[in-house]
Amino acid sequence: MLVLITGATAGIGKSCAEIFAAQGHHLILCGRRKERLDTIKTELEKKHKVNIHTLSFDIQKQTEVQEAIHSLPADLKNIDVLINNAGLAAGLSSIQDGKLEHWEQMIDTNIKGLLYITKHVANLMIPNKRGHIINLGSIAGKEVYANGNVYCATKHAVDALNKAMRIDLLTHQIKVTAIHPGMVETEFSIVRFDGDEERAKKVYQGMQPLRPEDIAETIYWAATRPAHVNINELTIMPSVQATATQVIRH
Numbered sequence: 001m002l003v004l005i006t007g008a009t010a011g012i013g014k015s016c017a018e019i020f021a022a023q024g025h026h027l028i029l030c031g032r033r034k035e036r037l038d039t040i041k042t043e044l045e046k047k048h049k050v051n052i053h054t055l056s057f058d059i060q061k062q063t064e065v066q067e068a069i070h071s072l073p074a075d076l077k078n079i080d081v082l083i084n085n086a087g088l089a090a091g092l093s094s095i096q097d098g099k100l101e102h103w104e105q106m107i108d109t110n111i112k113g114l115l116y117i118t119k120h121v122a123n124l125m126i127p128n129k130r131g132h133i134i135n136l137g138s139i140a141g142k143e144v145y146a147n148g149n150v151y152c153a154t155k156h157a158v159d160a161l162n163k164a165m166r167i168d169l170l171t172h173q174i175k176v177t178a179i180h181p182g183m184v185e186t187e188f189s190i191v192r193f194d195g196d197e198e199r200a201k202k203v204y205q206g207m208q209p210l211r212p213e214d215i216a217e218t219i220y221w222a223a224t225r226p227a228h229v230n231i232n233e234l235t236i237m238p239s240v241q242a243t244a245t246q247v248i249r250h
């Protein structure tokens with residue numbers, strides 16, 4: 001398979017790159033941080049017999065997304081799986097105190113960026129009459145919690161778009177899946193709290209969160225079901241987390 005992963009420089013995206021490469025799948029890795037993409041490409045090509053192409057661009061900018069996808073050589077346009085992983089939470093504040101730049105960044109990445117790349121890649125998949133789009137949602141797309149407002153709204157949008165894509169792409173035989181994780185320890189909370197590592201650490205204190213590879217393994221499983229099987233959506237939580245806010249800590 002040829003698999004395009006957005007947000008591939010860290011966390012769940014990077015874990016997906018590792019797991020798909022280990023199984024011999026060729027990759028197109030997308031992200032903003034070019035050096036990180038190059039390092040991952042070198043490491044994975046050395047370890048596994050795979051070809052890795054990197055695309056460094058800002059998914060928030062529709063012209064950059066279009067140019068990146070158009071720049072792919074013909075043989076790399078036959079994408080089998082699109083993993084819409086790029087996304088972030090910025091801030092954890094009430095509506096009245098929220099920072100507009102945080103809201104813009106989350107809406108532009110989690111919703112608009114996902115839409116831009118999906119449109120281009122879906123149009124590459126349609127003539128092939130096959131493909132699979134895997135959207136990274138969140139428990140925040142299923143529930144709303146205090147101060148989560150805009151982040152939760154963007155993930156609710158991903159949940160809606162996941163269902164909408166499945167309807168629109170049905171006649172083109174393109175599968176659409178959403179994976180909704182609960183707490184996963186990645187750079188997620190460090191980014192959410194503007195680099196405050198101490199505050200980020202506290203989020204996972206006294207509990208065992210999911211690891212990025214737990215989610216990546218599930219994505220790999222969903223992507224490798226037989227042609228007649230589609231996983232519509234899965235919500236995956238740490239065993240000690242029942243809802244977005246109920247967690248057992250020791």
Ligand code: 8X3
Nearest residue numbers: 138139140182183244
């Ligand atoms: C991340 C899960 O609960 O921190 O998408 O919002 S949560």
